Amino acid sequence: MRRLTALLIAGAASLLAAPSASAATREYWVAAVPATWNIVPNGRDAIMGMEYPTADTVFGTVVYRRYTKGWGKPLANVPSGSGNSNLMPGPLIKAREGDKLRVHFKNLDTAFKRPHSMHFHGVHYKPSSDGAYLPGFSGRDANVKPGQTWTYKLTAGSDSVGAWPYHDHGPEMEASIDGGMWGMLSILGKHEQAPDREFVVVFSPMGKFQAIDGRAFVGNTPVFHSREGDLVQWDVMAMGSEHHTFHVHGHRWKTPDGRDVDTVTVGPAESIRVRWREKEPGTWLYHCHVETHMAAGMIGTYQVNAS
């Protein structure tokens, strides 16, 4: 009976965590908010044994933050224990094929007072939800000024299944992207199994460092956890101006064309979804395999517990 209850609770949790198979309208409340961000919270590169003073690793920026309905109260962008830090990337926007998405965005950038926007890859929308600034053509969706709001109306089609970027595409896009205004969408097929574990990996330069989800060096980058037998999913993308190669130690995965790989190129705004059934207990490295990026912090650990 205790075991049955546990299973039922696990089932309920999974229903809560993953969108259900019936088409729905999913609402997200997101704001652009000022943040003080530390790229290297523990102040060190554990592998090379180097120390970095806080003055070199902290900066003021603007990020996407999840809120309760009507921007009532700020929320963590990700569930605690997911391995991801709490403000970069922005909230993981989840849907299932056939769903509509309503992403309500408010510009609360009181620090820099810059206009902002949200531009989504992978989903269907009309030009008024494109969020890309182009003088003479674009509207308020692409130029949400401090204090203003916009609702982006998106639909997940059968060609939207996968992991995709979203990011600021307003008039000052470059500064925003360098500062961490990006996140991911994760869209499941109509009857596709939700993963047991989902890891979001965003490769981006950050100041003089090369970061994963805004953090640099083992000990600061996300520590992802799974258990033998889990269906794990990696949502991987790059933001900025450089190409990367995503590598996980001790694992291989199938690409859609049937190749087995353990290292793949990911360029700016490219995104891949990698899945496997976990069977390799141990502590493994995941990293960008560009040597200078790895040395500048683009590396983390993945811990698989034996079942």
Place this chain on the structure above:
Amino acid sequence: MRRLTALLIAGAASLLAAPSASAATREYWVAAVPATWNIVPNGRDAIMGMEYPTADTVFGTVVYRRYTKGWGKPLANVPSGSGNSNLMPGPLIKAREGDKLRVHFKNLDTAFKRPHSMHFHGVHYKPSSDGAYLPGFSGRDANVKPGQTWTYKLTAGSDSVGAWPYHDHGPEMEASIDGGMWGMLSILGKHEQAPDREFVVVFSPMGKFQAIDGRAFVGNTPVFHSREGDLVQWDVMAMGSEHHTFHVHGHRWKTPDGRDVDTVTVGPAESIRVRWREKEPGTWLYHCHVETHMAAGMIGTYQVNAS
């Protein structure tokens, strides 16, 4: 009757525009000609509101130009209204699987007096049509001096279907490629439908700018047009020394392995052919998603009219 005539005219136009399904020998007359090229004809970056003086955007160069038979008279490289500018890229060389191509090349570089050549990707040829300079091995095909000519003999095989680069591969290849001596081949399958609209996108650095078909910034880069229902085809490649990511707003397309994407890496001399049936009216951006490239001009607009 009026409608029938219109259909017949449309049919005839389509026969003229696209190679027919019976194997043929197609002849092109091309010359290397001096040109004065303006990377930013309107002198401004419309998105950032920056002005660029003509002195910073104009340079003398050598390009491929299409000619009538026997290099009698110069032609525009592309039909007017195609969205592409008239000298970069070089003429779009079209064929169908099974066709032979005879590309007659003349070096009319009276400005720099450099030797030139044409090297074609994707098609079958003997070493004497390779056009790549290698002292001790290559012949006149790879080192066509000012005033000289060469005919490249190419065959489109079943493995040639797609979009491919051609470019100078002579003794001073680097200067030529930096200066815009490149173009594309577009090969259809034996019974493949010709697209209603075909857009050629060449990503390359040009001076301090990042250009599409030799132009930088919205207002200078090609404006591509289509209508709802059109079969549109993008022929995309990169030239130079940098990797790019090709992105179109509001659209996704299937890669040959069945993935749905809206952003893909294109490295130097890589080329992709992207097709879709248009159904998204609006004005959309297409661009390289490398942030510094986009900021340096590698962005344009695509206008889809409602049917």
Place this chain on the structure above:
Amino acid sequence: MRRLTALLIAGAASLLAAPSASAATREYWVAAVPATWNIVPNGRDAIMGMEYPTADTVFGTVVYRRYTKGWGKPLANVPSGSGNSNLMPGPLIKAREGDKLRVHFKNLDTAFKRPHSMHFHGVHYKPSSDGAYLPGFSGRDANVKPGQTWTYKLTAGSDSVGAWPYHDHGPEMEASIDGGMWGMLSILGKHEQAPDREFVVVFSPMGKFQAIDGRAFVGNTPVFHSREGDLVQWDVMAMGSEHHTFHVHGHRWKTPDGRDVDTVTVGPAESIRVRWREKEPGTWLYHCHVETHMAAGMIGTYQVNAS
């Protein structure tokens, strides 16, 4: 009879050269050894006609070298006449699906006295054979000090078929990779035909040059040979911090998703296996198509004899 003997000898040679179809344990003895390496042995760039003094092209480094059992005697890393030079890349480690590999490694780095390791892509192993240095987690496999040894225990699964990198992943990995401590694994499917010719191409920067297998410029880079009718296989990877595009003149090949290509992106630690049945006699160029890389030496020749 003479013909039959020739066939039998050819068959025996092929059995020796390629792993057989029954699962086996294959042992390799490898050491890290000091070497004086010349990136441009003939001192010139034949295409541009430039000379390079020896002082600019020779440096001291550490490489992987194949040995007889028990590290008794050093061997050449590759059979003579294979086209590859004798110390970069490290020994080509060959196996068939289902095989176990035992790679016995000894650190004989008496010159720099650095710790070293071997980290293998593509194959199955336990964390104790990962070879990647991570303070607090990794063991001696990742930090083999001068004079010490370690045996890496690997298994080639059905998802290991292809060409893969191996490289140093010890505490001073960056210096090692810049200096040439890398090689490739080549794994055949259980019943897959072994190629008649196998070419290993490693793109990496080397000092101010861009090298293939540690050499720069035609005349120094490997000259690969085949004959019409041969099944040829190219094992291609990149090491370091840059993305490349692998191009062969006069040829196209099918990617696993059915595309025909002649140029593909290869980023750091990405690897591809390219195969074709040769039918294009001539002297052809193979090169990285990144213009600055090609100009800095990343180009070689491939000679196909008529049958």
